[in-house]
Each structure stands twice: as C-alpha cells, then as structure tokens.
Amino acid sequence: MTTFARLISWIGHPLVFVLASVAVVVGIQLGPRTGLPILLALLLSTLVPTAILLLSGVRSGRWSDADVSVRKERQRLFPWAVPFSLAGVIAMWWLQAPSYIIRGGLVTLGLFLISWLVNFSLKLSLHALFAFYCTIILFRIGLICGAIALVLAVLVAWSRLFLRRHTHIELITGIALGLMGGFLAGWCN
Secondary structure, three states: OHHHHHHHHHHOOHHHHHHHHHHHHHHHHOHHHHHHHHHHHHHHHHHHHHHHHHHHHHHHOOOOOOOOOOHHHHOOOHHHHHHHHHHHHHHHHHOOOOHHHHHHHHHHHHHHHHHHHHOOOOOOOHHHHHHHHHHHHHHHHOHHHHHHHHHHHHHHHHHHHHOOOOOHHHHHHHHHHHHHHHHHHHOOO
C-alpha cells in the first residue's frame, strides 16, 4: 500500500497534475496549432523553472523532499513559486491566449498567494489543492475528463493522509481552496 500511495502522490504532485490538466484543456479546447505555443510557454515560464527549483532545493538540502513537506521549508518555496506563476500569466497575456487561460493563470497566482499566507499557521496540502482545482476545471471540459480527474484527486487526498504528509485539516483546507479556485477559473465567466 505504501508503494501505491507514493505512486499516487507522485502522479498528484502539483507540477505533474497541473501539466497533465493544462495539456488536456489546451489540446481539447485549442488544438495543436494554437495550443502548443501556449503549453510550451507555460512549461518554460512556470513549470520547468519550478521543477528545477524543487530538484536543486532537494539536492542542496534546503528541502527534505520535492513535495516541500516541512512547513518551515515552504517559506523558501513561495517567494519563487509566486513570481514563476506571474511569469506564466505574463506569457499567456503576451501570447494573447484565450481569456479563460489567462483567468486560470490569475487564479493559480492567487492560490499561491493565499497558500503562502496560510502557510504561516497551517501547512495546507498543495497536492490536494491543485488536484481538486484541476478536477473542477476538467469537469468544464467534459464529464469523462472530470470524472477521471476526480478519481485521481480523491486518491491523491488519500495518499497524502496515508503517507502522513498532512493532517485532516491541512487536507480539507487544500481541497476547499482547490474547489473554490477551480470554480473561479473554470466556471465563472
């Protein structure tokens, strides 16, 4: 069970879940000609720099793991995650991406800012936050996409509890923020 929980936790890592979700949205809504430049810009402006930051942080010993599971260690993550997220929004604006993509980027930026503030007193689950955030958006794309994402999001939440990375309140807080953010990004026009 531990191996399965770790696999699910890795699949549910915000970088992995968000990348897969953005690829689905862009692929279905925009097609390759328009969507590929947007996906590449998000990769280069936000996701790849964040991945490099996480890996270098683990290698240097700044963080105990790529999940940045220690609340105090997260205070060194957010000052980077917020500008990377802002870079993604700027890249989308510059590429004249559809408004719903820019709105998603702005909501993501807002979620990072809120998470940063919450982290002063509670280490909310970023895995659960982004899994449920993406799930709500993927339900807008289609019932099948949303249902698959929901099953994965529930498994991600379970894995975070099973692996003892979060308490129930940390998980519930992440899920609640993710649901609200997903609604704002995917369903409010």
